[in-house]
Amino acid sequence: MSLDALQVAARLSTDFEAEASVRDADRVLPYDQVKALKASGLLALPVPVEYGGVAAPASVIAEVFRLVAHADPSLAQIFQSHFTFLEALRLQGTPEQKAWFYPLVLDGALLANAQTERGPHAVNIDSTLLIEQGSGGYVLSGRKFYATGALFADWLVVRASLGDGAEEPTPQTPKALAFIARDSAGVEVVDDWDGMGQRTTASGTVTLSDVVVPASQVVPFTPIFSGPTTYGARAQLWHSAIDVGIATGALAAGVAVAGKARPHFEAEVSAAVDDPTLVNIAGELTVTVRGAQALLAEAARAVDAAEASLSPESTAAASVAVAVAKVAAVRASLEAANVLFELGGTRSASASGNLSRYWRDARTHTLHDPTRWKLQHIGRYTLSGTPPPHHGQI
Structure with a gap:
């Protein structure tokens, strides 16, 4: 499978390179290319064997990234956070969460990043809050910037501080990842990325207004580093x-x-x-x-x-x-x-x-x-x- 993955990535790299310059010059978002990535099976490379995947080693995945970036760095950046958050799921997800999300990924679902915020606070502080409700679920509110790939995503993964809103989050405030469907009520994705480079990553702004998040879609983040x-x-x-x-x-x-x-x-x-x-x-x-x-x-x-x-x-x-x-x-x-x-x-x-x-x-x-x-x-x-x-x- 590793050799197959590299062959698939090399073929896609050749296809992606053909119009990469035009996409950059005219800022044409790569919907067709992202669709091809979803259909290729490459997005499922990290899925563990026990859940139907191949658990590809880092050496293979790194070369997949290089091959795609060789043709179009914007495309490679779009799925960088997808692989990162799949690792968070592997490390901290419950068996039930893995049994739910891995089949989605095997079917081509794309996870996108909604974690970075603008200042004045440092990057390790998240003012976006995930507040637990009495029903066992959560409510998510905040604003994220540079949300790479959010326009193409099936699921947004939002890093947020756990709390009740009474105190300002600090670097020590526990954090969690909320996996929310891209079309969830209260989610707005704005295509306002205006970077001079990586122009087609769709790294826009995500606004979260009292988004209801079931507990089954919340994965602890802080314990990853324990x-x-x-x-x-x-x-x-x-x-x-x-x-x-x-x-x-x-x-x-x-x-x-x-x-x-x-x-x-x-x-x-x-x-x-x-x-x-x-x-x-x-x-x-x-x-x-x-x-x-x-x-x-x-x-x-x-x-x-x-x-x-x-x-x-x-x-x-x-x-x-x-x-x-x-x-x-x-x-x-x-x-x-x-x-x-x-x-x-x-x-x-x-x-x-x-x-x-x-x-x-x-x-x-x-x-x-x-x-x-x-x-x-x-x-x-x-x-x-x-x-x-x-x-x-x-």
């Missing part, structure tokens, strides 16, 4: 794979445009690809991009190894390996998206070619979880063995 887990490492691994996909896509685009570029007259060659200075640039970039690919694969193997033998030591090692891959992926995506213009020369700056989409996508996506903090955690682990923080961001 012991060793690869939850955060997995979430960051998928982000890293998207950045590596941007890098490999930009390198391929740079090679393609270099073949059409005029050589510099001082090179005294008939083709730009024979210019020794351009050859050197291509060689340097290939090392950077392939290095990021290798570190991504290494990090995925570390996550799989940690999952096979969970301990504070194995999960810390996996988190650090993913952090290393994330730093390399960010650097590679930005470098490749920039250097492709050197490979292509003036022709590559044509608006009709829309090659700026690689840089815009890279610069936008790499703002997730700043690598300057990854370097802090990597450095402390290297020098003193200090494990990274135990939360969902590493």
Whole structure:
């Protein structure tokens, strides 16, 4: 099944790439492409075997993300949170919840993210509240921004603070995930994402007005981090794979445009690809991009190894390996998206070619979880063995 998944992802990548530039330029939302993803079976890769899935390893899923992002980073970003929240369901869902949601996913249901809020509070505070009612259910109210993929979703997964509304939530306030149908009463999704990159992720605003949520659709979030887990490492691994996909896509685009570029007259060659200075640039970039690919694969193997033998030591090692891959992926995506213009020369700056989409996508996506903090955690682990923080961001 793993080989089949990669073959399916490679085929879809080729299909998605055909019109990716047009979708970006005109901001055409990828409804047909999301439909193809749902029908492909790829969204069900993490489903455990006992529930009819294949429990694909992180090494396979990471490569699926890279293949899709190579063609269209917006599409890869749309289902990043789908895989992350399926992991939350695996770790904290009850048997009854798993028996209900996994068949939906096997049939192609897409989960979308509704977790990020705007300030002034920090990202680890959720002002959105999930208030328990006497009937055993909950009422959900709040507003979420950058809700990637919400317009395409069958289910929204909302991270919220548990409480009664009497006190302002703090970082210590327990949190839960509310799984709510996209068409639930009180849910409004607004397509107001105006990012310069990843323009077709539909990362709009979700407003929740007294949404009734049965207890059977609420999964604890805070307990995920009460012991060793690869939850955060997995979430960051998928982000890293998207950045590596941007890098490999930009390198391929740079090679393609270099073949059409005029050589510099001082090179005294008939083709730009024979210019020794351009050859050197291509060689340097290939090392950077392939290095990021290798570190991504290494990090995925570390996550799989940690999952096979969970301990504070194995999960810390996996988190650090993913952090290393994330730093390399960010650097590679930005470098490749920039250097492709050197490979292509003036022709590559044509608006009709829309090659700026690689840089815009890279610069936008790499703002997730700043690598300057990854370097802090990597450095402390290297020098003193200090494990990274135990939360969902590493």
